[in-house]
Amino acid sequence: MMNVHEIPKDKLPITILTGFLGSGKTTLLNYILTEKHGYRIAVIENEFGEVDVDSDLVLASDEEIYQMQNGCICCFVDVRNDLIDVMKKxxxxxxxxxxxxxxxxxxADPTPVATAFFADRSVADEVNLDAIVTLVDAKHIDQHLYDPVLDGRDNQAVDQIVAADRIIVNKVDLANETGLAKLEGDLRGLNQTAEILRSEFGVVDLDNILNVNGFQPSYVKERAEILQIDMTAESDHEHHHHHHHGHLHDETVSSISLTFEQPFVLDKLHAVLTAYLDEKGPAIFRTKGILSMAGDDRFYVLQAVHQLFDLRPDHPWQDDQRRSKIVFIGRDLDRDEIERKLSSCLVD
Known part of the structure; x- marks a missing residue:
């Protein structure tokens, strides 16, 4: 778990709770709101509905809940703008x-929701995107992950899993151990770094899903160590072939991890990341890393969702840890191209 001192001070942490239809999000949310954990929590809920915007952004004073029912938060720019307005309130x-x-x-695809918090600087400076928590229905998720009607590229169930910092396999009481082990193997194929938890009726240790600091550099390092991921080498899991029910499931989802001993030139790196994510961003779900910059004794935090990214200094390096680690998660990733572009930004 994260140490308290690693959580950004004076920033309000935000958890994005996602999961396919029927996965148990509301059950988990109710559990969070009724448990004695000591947190004062505000909730923003998004559902579908043809209702006027102004009448739906209503604060329920007893529960501190905002309801947004004027469209899907990931599909409509206006709804994401409404989300920012709620955040400002x-x-x-x-x-x-x-x-x-x-x-x-x-x-919903959670990545545009996460992107919204980066898009408005007045909000980004005040909040910390703590984690994307994805619930998975242990009994029914296969029919969504391997739906033969979809081509994989428009599969929200897959997108939700790929984007997650924590994956909760819910309703484990409805599945057997063999099925759960197979499911968790499939989930690991889609997402190498997220911690996978099990639950019945949404009951989990809340310390595992709140204040996990999923967009911070030490979390990236921690997940790599726990999962024994070699961040310097290409993993056998970087190309995933899932054959189920006669369906080839989106083999383009992959993860690329790179390590650099030399520091980066900040201006060059910023320009290269901007150009690369502008071009390739729609296919890149998440980018995050710990980066060393020439002439600066602080490590830099890189966190990105699709095209929008944030790159800012954090704490000073410890002398024995100064190296850059960066992870890309998305579709159709070209390792050689990414490594070549990043290497061009290193100090000669």
Whole structure:
């Protein structure tokens, strides 16, 4: 788990709670809101519905819940703008809350939701995207992951898993151990770094899903160590072939990890990342890393969702840890191209 001192000070942590239809998000949310954990939590819920925007952004004073029902938060720019407006209202009274949970609709891709928090600087400077938590229905998820009607590239169930910092396999009481082991192997094929938890009725140790600091550099390192991922080498899992029910499931989802001993030139790196993510960003779900910059004794935190990225200094390096590690998760990743572009930004 993260140490308390590693969590950004004076920033309001945000958890994005996602999962396919029927995975148990509301059950988990109710559990969080009724447990004695000491957090004061505000909730933003997004569901489908043809209702006026102004009448739906209503704060339920007893539960501190905002409901957004004027469209899917991941599909409509106007709804994401509404999300930012709600966030600004909450930030105006941030002393009342310790944590914000955004519950997406069951058909939402969580990455545009995460992107919204990077897009507005006044919000980005006040909040910390703590984690994307994805629930998976242990009994029914196969029919969504391997739906023969979909081509894989438009599969929200897959997108939700790929984007996750924590994956909760829910309803384990409805599955046997053999099925669970197979499912967890498939989940690991889609997402190499997320911790996988099991639950019944959404009951989990809340320390494993709140204040995990999933977008911070030490978390990337921690996940790599726990999962024994070699961040310097290409893993056998970087190309995933899933044959189920006669269906080839989106083999383009992969993860690329790179390590650099030499420091980067900040301006060059910023320009290269901007150009590369502008071009390839729609296919890149997440980018995150710990980066060393020439002439600066602090490590830099890189966190990105699709095209939008944030690169900023953090704490000073420890002398024995100064090396850059960066992870890309997405589709159709070209390792040689990425490594070549990043290497061009290193100090000669």
């Amino acid at each position: 909450l930030l105006a009274q941030k002393d009342k809350f310790d944590h914000i949970i955004v519950e997406t609709s069951g058909l």
